[in-house]
Amino acid sequence: MSTPTSRSDWEALAASLTINNQAFINGEYCDAQSGETFECTSPVDGRLLTQVASCDLADANIAVANAREVFEAGTWSKLAPVKRKQVMIKFADLLEANADELALLETLDMGKPIKFSKTVDVAGAARAIRWSGEAIDKIYDEVAPTAHNEIGMITREPVGVVAAIVPWNFPMIMACWKLGPSLATGNSVILKPSEKSPLTAIRMAQLAIEAGIPPGVLNVLPGFGHTVGKALALHMDVDTLVFTGSTKIAKQLMIYAGESNMKRVWLEAGGKSPNIVFNDAPDLKAAAEAAASAIAFNQGEVCTAGSRLLVEKGVKDELIGLIAQELKSWLPGHPLDPDTITGAVVDAQQLNTVLGYIKAGEEQGALLVQGGKQVMAETGGVYVQPTIFANVTNDMRIASEEIFGPVLSVIEFDGMDEAIKIANDTIYGLAAGVWTSDLSKAHKTAKALRSGMVWINHYDGGDMTAPFGGYKQSGNGRDKSLHAFDKYTEIKATWIAL
Structure with missing residues (x-):
C-alpha cells in the first residue's frame, strides 16, 4: 500500500492491520506461561485493539535464562564491534522501512497524532539505533601511563543481561535510547514495555531478528510493573536495570536492586521543568x-x-x-x-x-x-x-x-x-x-x-550527541550521547608486568 496521506488512508490501513499481541523470547513469539492476557484499548476511540500476553515471574525466568545463555555463548557479545554495527544499521533501516505500520501502532496504542508518530517517534527510534551502531567501532579503550616495565590497560566489557523498563509516552524512542547502546556494546536485553503501550515493542522484536540480531539477545515481555517488572528488578541474574518512568517507581526499583544482587540501576524519572x-x-x-x-x-x-x-x-x-x-x-x-x-x-x-x-x-x-x-x-x-x-x-x-x-x-x-x-x-x-x-x-x-x-x-x-538526564529525583545516568554507553559496560583494569 502507498504511504497514507489522509485520515481515511490511515483508517483503511488500521482496518487491515494485523496486531501481534505475544511476548517475544529467544527469537520466537509466544504466549505468557500463565496464559493470562490484558486488554489493550485505544484512547483514540475506546475500542479494544487486542488482548496482550501478560507476563510474570515464569516468563522473566525463561527470558533471562535465554539471554544469559546467548551472552555467554558469545554469538553477539563477542562479535566484532564493526559486525554489530552493521546489524544495528540494518535494524534502523528496517524501522524506517516499516514506518507506516509502526507509526499506526503507536498512535492507536497511546493516542498521539499520526503526524508525530511517524516524523518524531519512528524517525527518532531509527536514529537512536543507527547512531549507537555507528558509534560502537569508534569508542577506544585506554592505555595507562606506566613505567617501562609495565602495561596498564583500561578496557570496556558488556555488563551481561540488561532489563529495560520503558514508559508509555514515547514507547519506541525510549526503548531505542536504551536498546541502541545496550545492544551495540554486546549485551543481551529483556525489554519490558508499559502495559499502556506495548505494541511497537512487540513488533520491533521481529525486526531485530530480521536485521540479524541473534535469538535471545533481544526479548520483549509485555505485562505489568508489579508482576513482570518486579520479577526483572529482583532477578538475581539481571546485571543492569534501566528505567524511564515516575520517581515513585524509580525509588522502588532501587530497593529491589538492593534486596537482590545489587544490580546496577540507572533511572530517568520525573520532571517539573x-x-x-x-x-x-x-x-x-x-x-x-x-x-x-x-x-x-x-x-x-x-x-x-x-x-x-x-x-x-x-x-x-x-x-x-x-x-x-x-x-x-x-x-x-x-x-x-x-x-x-x-x-x-x-x-x-x-x-x-x-x-x-x-x-x-x-x-x-x-x-x-x-x-x-x-x-x-x-x-x-x-x-x-x-x-x-x-x-x-x-x-x-x-x-x-x-x-x-x-x-x-x-x-x-x-x-x-x-x-x-x-x-x-x-x-x-x-x-x-x-x-x-x-x-x-x-x-x-x-x-x-x-x-x-x-x-x-x-x-x-x-x-543524539547530547546527553539526556537530570539531577536530584529526576534520576541518574544519561540516555543518548557517548555517555549512555557507560551504563552498559564494565570498566576493567588489567595490569601487566613485563
Whole structure:
C-alpha cells in the first residue's frame, strides 16, 4: 500500500492491520506461561485493539535464562564491534522501512497524532539505533601511563543481561535510547514495555531478528510493573536495570536492586521543568510559541514538559496572552488526521489524573485562564484541552507535582535571583529553559540551575550527541550521547608486568 496521506488512508490501513499481541523470547513469539492476557484499548476511540500476553515471574525466568545463555555463548557479545554495527544499521533501516505500520501502532496504542508518530517517534527510534551502531567501532579503550616495565590497560566489557523498563509516552524512542547502546556494546536485553503501550515493542522484536540480531539477545515481555517488572528488578541474574518512568517507581526499583544482587540501576524519572522568561527575552512571540509547544506537545505527556512557566512581571500579561492565542492551534483532534497536532491522552485513568489536578489548581486559588475541560467525549476517546493557570505559587500542587498532561502553571518572579530560587525549589532537576538577550545573565542562570539540561532562547533542543538526564529525583545516568554507553559496560583494569 502507498504511504497514507489522509485520515481515511490511515483508517483503511488500521482496518487491515494485523496486531501481534505475544511476548517475544529467544527469537520466537509466544504466549505468557500463565496464559493470562490484558486488554489493550485505544484512547483514540475506546475500542479494544487486542488482548496482550501478560507476563510474570515464569516468563522473566525463561527470558533471562535465554539471554544469559546467548551472552555467554558469545554469538553477539563477542562479535566484532564493526559486525554489530552493521546489524544495528540494518535494524534502523528496517524501522524506517516499516514506518507506516509502526507509526499506526503507536498512535492507536497511546493516542498521539499520526503526524508525530511517524516524523518524531519512528524517525527518532531509527536514529537512536543507527547512531549507537555507528558509534560502537569508534569508542577506544585506554592505555595507562606506566613505567617501562609495565602495561596498564583500561578496557570496556558488556555488563551481561540488561532489563529495560520503558514508559508509555514515547514507547519506541525510549526503548531505542536504551536498546541502541545496550545492544551495540554486546549485551543481551529483556525489554519490558508499559502495559499502556506495548505494541511497537512487540513488533520491533521481529525486526531485530530480521536485521540479524541473534535469538535471545533481544526479548520483549509485555505485562505489568508489579508482576513482570518486579520479577526483572529482583532477578538475581539481571546485571543492569534501566528505567524511564515516575520517581515513585524509580525509588522502588532501587530497593529491589538492593534486596537482590545489587544490580546496577540507572533511572530517568520525573520532571517539573521551569521555563524562565525574563523581561529582556529577545522574541516574546517565539517564547510564547515555544511555551505552548513545551506544554501541549504529546498532550503534555513529556517528562521535560515546560510545565512551570516562570515569567518576569514586566512581560507576564503580554506573554500569557500570546500563549493563550498559540494554544488555540493545539486543540485536540482525531489522531489519524495528518493535520492534528494534539491527540488523546493515553487512557481514562490519565485523563482523570489531569482533570483532578485542574480541579486542585482552582481549589488552591490559581486563576484558570484557558482550557481545563474534557473534549470529544462523544468519540469514545479521552481528550483534554490544553490548560493555562495564572497566579500560581510554587507550593501549589499544580506547580510542585508532575501532572503529565497539558497543564501550564504561570509563576511570576522579580529578578534573576528570585527566578533561580523558584526554579530550583523542586524535588526534580531534569530540564529548564531560559529566555534573555543578556549573555551574562543566560550563563549565570544556566550555571545556577540544578538541572541536567538547560536550553537558552528555545526549548527542548539537542540531538543524539547530547546527553539526556537530570539531577536530584529526576534520576541518574544519561540516555543518548557517548555517555549512555557507560551504563552498559564494565570498566576493567588489567595490569601487566613485563
